[in-house]
Amino acid sequence: MKRWVTDQKGISHLRQEEAATPTAADLKDGEVLVKIYAVSLNYRDTEVCSGTYGHHDSVSDPEPFVPCSDMCGTIVESKSVGLPPGTRVISTFNQTHLTGQCTEQDLASGLGLPLPGVLAEFRIFPDYGLVKVPDHLSDIEASTLPIAAVTAWMALNTFQPVGYPIAGSDKTVLLQGTGGVAIAGLQIAKALGLTAIITSSSDSKLQRAKVLGADHGINYRSTSAWDKRVLELTGGKGADIIFETGGAETLWKSFECVAFGGVISAIGYLSGKEDSPEKRWNVNVMALKRTVTLKGILNGPRERFEEMLQAVYTKEKGLKPVVDRVFEFDEAKEALQYLESGKHFGKVVIKVT
Numbered sequence: 001m002k003r004w005v006t007d008q009k010g011i012s013h014l015r016q017e018e019a020a021t022p023t024a025a026d027l028k029d030g031e032v033l034v035k036i037y038a039v040s041l042n043y044r045d046t047e048v049c050s051g052t053y054g055h056h057d058s059v060s061d062p063e064p065f066v067p068c069s070d071m072c073g074t075i076v077e078s079k080s081v082g083l084p085p086g087t088r089v090i091s092t093f094n095q096t097h098l099t100g101q102c103t104e105q106d107l108a109s110g111l112g113l114p115l116p117g118v119l120a121e122f123r124i125f126p127d128y129g130l131v132k133v134p135d136h137l138s139d140i141e142a143s144t145l146p147i148a149a150v151t152a153w154m155a156l157n158t159f160q161p162v163g164y165p166i167a168g169s170d171k172t173v174l175l176q177g178t179g180g181v182a183i184a185g186l187q188i189a190k191a192l193g194l195t196a197i198i199t200s201s202s203d204s205k206l207q208r209a210k211v212l213g214a215d216h217g218i219n220y221r222s223t224s225a226w227d228k229r230v231l232e233l234t235g236g237k238g239a240d241i242i243f244e245t246g247g248a249e250t251l252w253k254s255f256e257c258v259a260f261g262g263v264i265s266a267i268g269y270l271s272g273k274e275d276s277p278e279k280r281w282n283v284n285v286m287a288l289k290r291t292v293t294l295k296g297i298l299n300g301p302r303e304r305f306e307e308m309l310q311a312v313y314t315k316e317k318g319l320k321p322v323v324d325r326v327f328e329f330d331e332a333k334e335a336l337q338y339l340e341s342g343k344h345f346g347k348v349v350i351k352v353t
């Protein structure tokens with residue numbers, strides 16, 4: 001079989017190689033062999049391939065390995081009672097994270113670092129590390145869900161027990177940028193009937209977000225005081241939930257435009273991982289100013305993935321992930337470079353077979 005391998009020295013160093021195709025004889029009890037059809041890319045994958053994904057202490061650097069974590073495929077051999085051959089499946093990111101909060105141990109089961117990833121034609125999985133694909137989604141669409149959509153689901157709904165409905169509430173959500181997590185968050189928020197404000201560096205991307213249902217768009221380049229604009233748009237109240245994907249350049253503004261008692265879901269660091277030194281207040285003061293909860297998100301457990309599929313990715317609701325562009329397997333470097341450029345809107349996918 002074909003697979004891509006990274007030595008974490010840069011996307012341009014990725015190399016494609018031949019490896020032995022696993023067979024039924026390689027399976028242990030509870031494992032399945034999956035023929036992979038589609039792999040979707042995440043910001044993390046660009047960092048992993050570049051050797052800059054270093055903020056989890058428990059994630060050590062292995063030998064050259066297969067990158068990427070999100071795939072959709074079909075089981076071709078099975079030693080699992082619940083997942084027979086022919087079942088279409090999607091991978092979960094931290095494979096042992098089945099319920100509750102993510103632990104250090106769960107991080108050690110992350111696909112595409114530290115465990116070998118999915119940018120290959122076949123891979124063996126434990127059955128607990130897979131979920132079944134909703135019938136109405138194509139392989140390409142389904143492959144986008146494990147990191148982006150599950151993270152968005154948790155960012156919207158993290159404190160609630162499984163099954164608790166947030167639909168129909170009058171909450172306002174602020175989404176930063178138009179990448180994978182933000183666009184999944186926008187789609188889910190609108191499917192639940194929430195009000196959505198989204199920021200982007202591009203007016204044309206804001207137009208596309210409006211077509212998806214965004215109630216308001218703010219260009220964070222031309223409106224650098226976008227926090228004040230969020231307060232204006234919400235009648236001075238602020239956003240109840242903020243998808244904090246920006247990090248260094250956005251967090252302090254998020255504290256200024258979150259509603260009293262609101263939640264900032266700390267997701268990413270697209271504008272950097274370290275604060276600039278001129279910040280006036282520390283995070284403690286910023287949190288108490290508007291009685292804010294700053295909640296770190298690390299993807300989500302499998303049970304919340306399944307909850308999300310049943311709640312919004314149903315045929316009846318008709319929700320389909322936004323796929324910006326699909327690359328061929330041989331174009332993996334170009335696909336990762338395209339994602340790194342930030343030109344995309346939603347998700348970028350590699351077709352494997």
Ligand SMILES: NC(=O)c1ccc[n+]([C@@H]2O[C@H](COP(=O)([O-])OP(=O)(O)OC[C@H]3O[C@@H](n4cnc5c(N)ncnc54)[C@H](OP(=O)(O)O)[C@@H]3O)[C@@H](O)[C@H]2O)c1
Nearest residue numbers: 043177178179180181200201246268269270271298299342
């Ligand atoms: N904690 C978790 O579980 C988790 C899960 C997934 C992702 N993440 C993190 O969340 C972040 C987003 O991930 P992703 O996969 O959605 O990334 P992505 O698809 O690569 O998002 C890229 C987009 O982010 C926007 N962006 C860049 N700089 C920005 C800024 N200063 N302010 C606002 N938006 C900005 C740009 O949108 P425009 O072109 O519209 O400006 C860009 O196109 C990354 O840092 C990633 O590591 C964390």
